[in-house]
Amino acid sequence: xxxxxxxxxxxxxxxxxxxxxxxxxxxxxxxxxxxxxxxxxxxxxxxxxxxxxxxxxxxxxxxxxxxxxxxxxxxxxxxxxxxxxxxxxxxxxxxxxxxxxxxxxxxxxxxxxxxxxxxxxxxxxxxxxxxxxxxxxxxxxxxxxxxxxxxxxxxxxxxxxxxxxxxxxxxxxxxxxxxxxxxxxxxxxxxxxxxxxxxxxxxxxxxxxxxxxxxxxxxxxxxxxxxxxxxxxxxxxxxxxxxxxxxxxxxxxxxxxxxxxxxxxxxxxxxxxxxxxxxxxxxxxxxxxxxxxxxxxxxxxxxxxxxxxxxxxxxxxxxxxxxxxxxxxxxxxxxxxxxxxxxxxxxxxxxxxxxxxxxxxxxxxxxxxxxxxxxxxxxxxxxxxxxxxxxxxxxxxxxxxxxxxxxxxx
Numbered sequence: 001x002x003x004x005x006x007x008x009x010x011x012x013x014x015x016x017x018x019x020x021x022x023x024x025x026x027x028x029x030x031x032x033x034x035x036x037x038x039x040x041x042x043x044x045x046x047x048x049x050x051x052x053x054x055x056x057x058x059x060x061x062x063x064x065x066x067x068x069x070x071x072x073x074x075x076x077x078x079x080x081x082x083x084x085x086x087x088x089x090x091x092x093x094x095x096x097x098x099x100x101x102x103x104x105x106x107x108x109x110x111x112x113x114x115x116x117x118x119x120x121x122x123x124x125x126x127x128x129x130x131x132x133x134x135x136x137x138x139x140x141x142x143x144x145x146x147x148x149x150x151x152x153x154x155x156x157x158x159x160x161x162x163x164x165x166x167x168x169x170x171x172x173x174x175x176x177x178x179x180x181x182x183x184x185x186x187x188x189x190x191x192x193x194x195x196x197x198x199x200x201x202x203x204x205x206x207x208x209x210x211x212x213x214x215x216x217x218x219x220x221x222x223x224x225x226x227x228x229x230x231x232x233x234x235x236x237x238x239x240x241x242x243x244x245x246x247x248x249x250x251x252x253x254x255x256x257x258x259x260x261x262x263x264x265x266x267x268x269x270x271x272x273x274x275x276x277x278x279x280x281x282x283x284x285x286x287x288x289x290x291x292x293x294x295x296x297x298x299x300x301x302x303x304x305x306x307x308x309x310x311x312x313x314x315x316x317x318x319x320x321x322x323x324x325x326x327x328x329x330x331x332x333x334x335x336x337x338x339x340x341x342x343x344x345x346x347x348x349x350x351x352x353x354x355x356x357x358x359x360x361x362x363x364x365x366x367x368x369x370x371x372x373x374x375x376x377x378x379x380x381x382x383x384x385x386x387x388x389x390x391x392x393x394x395x396x397x398x399x400x401x402x403x404x405x406x407x408x409x410x
Contacts, residue, residue, distance in 0.1 A: 009186035013408060015252040016095025016240030017348050018087035018196075021335045022058040022233055025086075027094055030345075031352045034360040035381050039334045041219055041231055046119065047203040054215045058233035058336025059201050071156045078117035078143040079200035081152045083236025083341070088153045088194050095240040095252060097192075099157050107162040108190045109150045110180050111238075112173025112197035113340035114395075116146035116166070119202040149198055153238075163190070171302070171337070172393035173197050174237060174344025175401035179261040181241050191246065196238035197344035205339065206232050212271065214306045219364040220337075222303035222330035223310050223372040230304045233336025237344035239351070244408075255351040256405040259388065260289030266398035273309055278392075278400050279316040285390070285402035286320075293321045296404075297386045298359050300346045301374075302394045303330025304337055313392065314372035327382070328374040329362045343393035347403055350389045354407050359384045 019026060022040025023033035040058040049055040060083070065074040068086035077085065088109070092099065120140045127135045150164035163184075169176045174197030181193030209215050209230060216229040247254055262284030266277035286293060302313055317325045331349050338345055349360055358381045365378035387410045393401040 011244035012182045012185045012258045014255045016091040018090030018238040020083045020236040037361045037363045046201040080198045084198035087236035087238035091238045091240045108184045108193040109153045109164045110177040110195045111149040112167045112177040114170045117144045119200045122203045169399045170395035172395035172401035173340040175393040175403045182258040193241040197341040198236035199339035201234040220305040221364045222305045225367040225369040227305045231336040233338040235338045235341045254408040259404040259406045261403045273312040275316045279319045281400035289404035298389045299328040300391045301330045302392045329377045333363045354386045
């Protein structure tokens, strides 16, 4: 599917960004890391990795949730929810919008996720194994419902007239949430939307990826001939959306305009991506945005660093764009795979790239796999005049989501 009413509805713009990542907290730190090509790979500390031959991930360090919380105590919220709430506060501050301005105004909070609070589920199961049912902590049980990722944002900001929805479409969930918010603003159903994604490193997901043989030993190397898998990551990315009229009226800084998006689900395999299906998703996004493939200046790839995903995504890109596609990079080489936050953080990276005139690099790169054959902007950021960019998201179950962003005024 693609968005409806895009050509006749209101223009929707991004005016606030909030990012919690393994390479920096806040839009400014994230921008600096993207320009410098920093990576957040380090030994995993979230759980005991004894017995795992591979123990590297991309965790968020130096995160103090108390800095961002007012209505909640930190222990009331799971780590992923803490990321979502903090990123939402950052996005509002970055947009120059006070919480009081949003009260009693119709709005939307949409947070995408893969795992919700699976980290707390891990802890509950361990306490049950150690001490039986009576040993499980009631506080953990209260933190686990996936709906809390969005409702906690609404409560923290004392929003009184919003729809709060959590979207569990796995690794494409951030793009799903952004598209949902853009439609709501464009149609006039809401005056603003806080949208994005959040997830935390947990044993369950790490073990699942390890068991299917897709965990990298030390570094994530998307599209590289020597790539050996993903590094599980975490974080939260939230974007503040409003109509162009609203942004202009209050003199807001505009990062980018949401031109359109495409969604589909092939449902052919629980984990293997489908080239034809993802190619169709890109074409849906182009149609919705009213652009042609040659209008795209840069593609932010899903780019996990696994053998199958990278070849499939590169093949779908060449199918749609021809043999000379635009520069195509993966920020997962820097921040790891942040699951439900991945495409939201990539959308933030795209917004920063448009505004600041550069393409983030694919780091840890040595030799491009001939079966991928893309310009991956290896290791160093590249200055670029970006007018239209594409943000890819693929997910288990065949869920695909592609977002198209444009520079305001083009």
